[in-house]
Amino acid sequence: MRRIEPFFPLSHGIPRVDDRRIISGIVYVIKHGLMWRDAPKGYGPHKTIYNRFVRWSRLGVFNRIFAELAGAAGAPDRIMIDATHLKAHRTASSLPKRGALSRCIGRTKGGLNSKLHTVCDGQGRPIVMLLTEGQMSDHKGAVLLFSRLPQAKELLADKGYDSDWFRHALASRGITPCIPPTANRKVQHAYDKQLYRQRHKIENLFARLKDWRRIATRYDRCAHIFMSAITIAATFCFWL
Structure with missing residues (x-):
């Protein structure tokens, strides 16, 4: 306290x-x-x-x-990026939208949901989080988060982040990407498979956040209210 x-x-x-x-x-x-x-x-x-x-x-x-608490830990040597869907309950999306701000609720094959894009350190602790509509791709979320990435040596991500732009942008900042290439690539980029096994930590992060019932299912209509609930859960799980 x-x-x-x-x-x-x-x-x-x-x-x-x-x-x-x-x-x-x-x-x-x-x-x-x-x-x-x-x-x-x-x-x-x-x-x-x-x-x-x-x-x-x-x-x-x-x-x-x-x-503040996440920034106090300092710049990590290794970071990971990924995203997860958070299902929107009917109470969050039933009424017509009012105001200019987005609710960050979109429609996918799984129904109405939001998407949480997260960057964590090598220990699986969240550093940067972004809430968007559910239909936004992982790569577009990475573009929005790129300017807020900490200065690290390595970045781990799955195939959803395999793009020439993202690889070149990371290289320009001195960050080595550890991203498996997609199957349809003409040039298959090499990556450290042993290091890539550490990516389970960001999946564990999402699992811990979704243990909080109002995070796994979104009941709040306003995006900033729901994002506050997410930051409370992340703070108490990882930074206190």
């Missing part, structure tokens, strides 16, 4: 409910996939928990906590 407390807004006027209790209630609801009104009474009024979660999400509090 001492590590994340400096990121919370200061209270004005009447002292607010204990932040530790509210954060515990938010974590409990997200992890167990409850409706906010079903939060245990020991965490206080459910409206207080929900309102605090939404207010701090709009202020970017949880995103800053994740970015």
